[in-house]
Amino acid sequence: MQINFVAGEAKASSKTAVSVPVFEGGVLSPAAEAVDQATGGGVARAIAGGRFTGAKGQVLDLVAPTGLDVQRVILVGVGDKDAFDAQGAETFGADSFQAAKGSGAEVLRISLPAAPAEFPPRAAFGARLAAYRFDKYRTTEKPEKKPSVVAVEIAAHDPAAASAAFAPLSALADAVLFARGLVSEPANILHPEEFARRVKALESLGLEVEILGEAEMTKLGMGALLGVGQGSRRESQLAVVQWKGAADPKAPPVAFVGKGVCFDTGGISLKPADGMEDMKWDMGGAAAVAGVMHALAGRKAKVNAVGVLGLVENMPDGNAQRPGDVVTSMSGQTIEVINTDAEGRLVLADALWYCQDRFKPRFMIDLATLTGAIIISLGNDYAGLFSNDDDLSENLLAASKATGEPLWRLPLPAQYEKQIESMIADMKNIGGRAGGSITAGLFLQKFANGLPWAHLDIASTAWKKPSTASSIPEGATGFGVRLLNQLVADKYED
Ligand code: BES
Numbered sequence: 107m108q109i110n111f112v113a114g115e116a117k118a119s120s121k122t123a124v125s126v127p128v129f130e131g132g133v134l135s136p137a138a139e140a141v142d143q144a145t146g147g148g149v150a151r152a153i154a155g156g157r158f159t160g161a162k163g164q165v166l167d168l169v170a171p172t173g174l175d176v177q178r179v180i181l182v183g184v185g186d187k188d189a190f191d192a193q194g195a196e197t198f199g200a201d202s203f204q205a206a207k208g209s210g211a212e213v214l215r216i217s218l219p220a221a222p223a224e225f226p227p228r229a230a231f232g233a234r235l236a237a238y239r240f241d242k243y244r245t246t247e248k249p250e251k252k253p254s255v256v257a258v259e260i261a262a263h264d265p266a267a268a269s270a271a272f273a274p275l276s277a278l279a280d281a282v283l284f285a286r287g288l289v290s291e292p293a294n295i296l297h298p299e300e301f302a303r304r305v306k307a308l309e310s311l312g313l314e315v316e317i318l319g320e321a322e323m324t325k326l327g328m329g330a331l332l333g334v335g336q337g338s339r340r341e342s343q344l345a346v347v348q349w350k351g352a353a354d355p356k357a358p359p360v361a362f363v364g365k366g367v368c369f370d371t372g373g374i375s376l377k378p379a380d381g382m383e384d385m386k387w388d389m390g391g392a393a394a395v396a397g398v399m400h401a402l403a404g405r406k407a408k409v410n411a412v413g414v415l416g417l418v419e420n421m422p423d424g425n426a427q428r429p430g431d432v433v434t435s436m437s438g439q440t441i442e443v444i445n446t447d448a449e450g451r452l453v454l455a456d457a458l459w460y461c462q463d464r465f466k467p468r469f470m471i472d473l474a475t476l477t478g479a480i481i482i483s484l485g486n487d488y489a490g491l492f493s494n495d496d497d498l499s500e501n502l503l504a505a506s507k508a509t510g511e512p513l514w515r516l517p518l519p520a521q522y523e524k525q526i527e528s529m530i531a532d533m534k535n536i537g538g539r540a541g542g543s544i545t546a547g548l549f550l551q552k553f554a555n556g557l558p559w560a561h562l563d564i565a566s567t568a569w570k571k572p573s574t575a576s577s578i579p580e581g582a583t584g585f586g587v588r589l590l591n592q593l594v595a596d597k598y599e600d
């Protein structure tokens with residue numbers, strides 16, 4: 107998708123769809139006003155006749171308006187005039203793209219010529235996120251089914267300034283789209299080694315990437331992670347990504363740890379067939395971590411950061427681990443594997459321990475599509491936040507507000523630890539149906555070694571079908587990338 111910033115009065119063509127914001131109550135923005143004048147009151151007439159009020163997300167098409175050489179003008183509702191902010195501009199950009207993409211127009215002109223300077227870049231950001239489409243495996247799609255819009259122009263008061271302000275947002279969009287691309291890939295393509303290769307390729311951004319294979323992980327004693335992968339023909343991998351952007355390259359890093367189960371069949375505790383294809387996106391946590399590292403490098407963030415990705419495939423075969431097996435984690439703690447489908451926490455147990463042991467980070471945040479129970483608790487928009495540290499939680503919740511990636515904090519009551527006590531080992535890997543996401547969090551906490559730590563259960567938010575936000579098309583969301591990038595930018599840079 108090509109994105110350019112142009113002056114408000116730049117000439118359009120008959121292949122162009124122009125989108126203009128309209129506020130609640132049918133109040134015209136300056137851009138809408140200009141269209142109204144050029145069309146001899148066409149905008150006001152169109153609004154007068156129908157139900158369009160300018161409420162958020164509403165759209166109204168003026169096709170082939172007299173007086174303007176454009177294919178159509180799209181009126182996009184942006185809600186209350188006084189509440190229209192940069193976030194609103196982003197949504198406006200995304201809504202505009204969604205409304206125009208199948209219209210036949212080849213160019214979308216998003217008009218914000220009189221808006222504050224930060225609005226046009228944010229609208230461009232919204233349009234880029236909205237335009238994401240995973241279509242690399244479609245070979246026979248009819249042209250009329252493909253999006254018609256191939257270029258987006260943002261009309262801004264100062265196009266050069268807007269373009270410069272868009273650069274960091276564009277780098278962030280690259281990172282979000284990188285994460286979405288990983289999540290969208292099917293598991294026959296994106297197995298642990300292929301995932302590791304794609305992370306290794308991020309060295310071109312200035313990241314340092316090490317890939318550990320099974321031999322190295324065996325030496326480190328990662329029996330929990332390796333147990334999950336032992337039923338797979340694919341080799342398990344641990345990807346370790348470092349960004350050294352702080353003035354002191356030895357300063358303690360912030361750390362992100364991701365669950366990268368490239369496919370989760372459940373193992374011997376096999377999942378039902380219905381919906382199992384969803385488990386290709388059980389690596390959404392690792393994808394988000396890769397995306398965050400991409401984002402930090404992309405904008406040369408003044409911070410040291412580490413990403414640790416546990417990459418495995420959970421398969422049932424003759425070598426697979428059995429319910430009842432006891433594994434020894436790198437921490438030395440033993441785990442009775444009651445259910446091989448509770449595999450994410452086993453992967454994270456070793457990835458978290460390795461991370462704190464090697465890097466002594468300022469904090470660790472893990473991201474994981476960990477439990478179906480979080481979907482029952484929070485629905486499809488909120489990810490669960492679990493933490494042993496109130497400051498870290500507050501900072502995460504603030505970043506969540508700023509980016510529109512919703513989090514909800516849940517407790518980690520010590521008395522629930524009883525549910526994961528084992529008769530024969532230090533703990534067992536499931537705690538029953540009651541508070542399933544919480545007992546998973548309590549399990550992970552045992553591997554944070556007392557460091558400030560937070561766990562984001564993103565099983566609810568990693569994949570959207572149907573979509574609930576115009577900047578997030580159906581499918582992979584890239585949830586977590588913007589959130590954690592914002593967290594670092596707001597609180598942890600030099
Ligand atoms: N990957 C799943 C969790 C999941 C479910 C993610 C639905 C996305 C959508 C995880 O490995 C799992 O199987 N969890 C079990 C845990 C149970 C066995 C304690 C679950 O949630 O049912």
Ligand code: MN
Binds near residue numbers: 450
């Ligand atoms: Mn599972």
Ligand code: ZN
Binds near residue numbers: 388450476
């Ligand atoms: Zn899983």
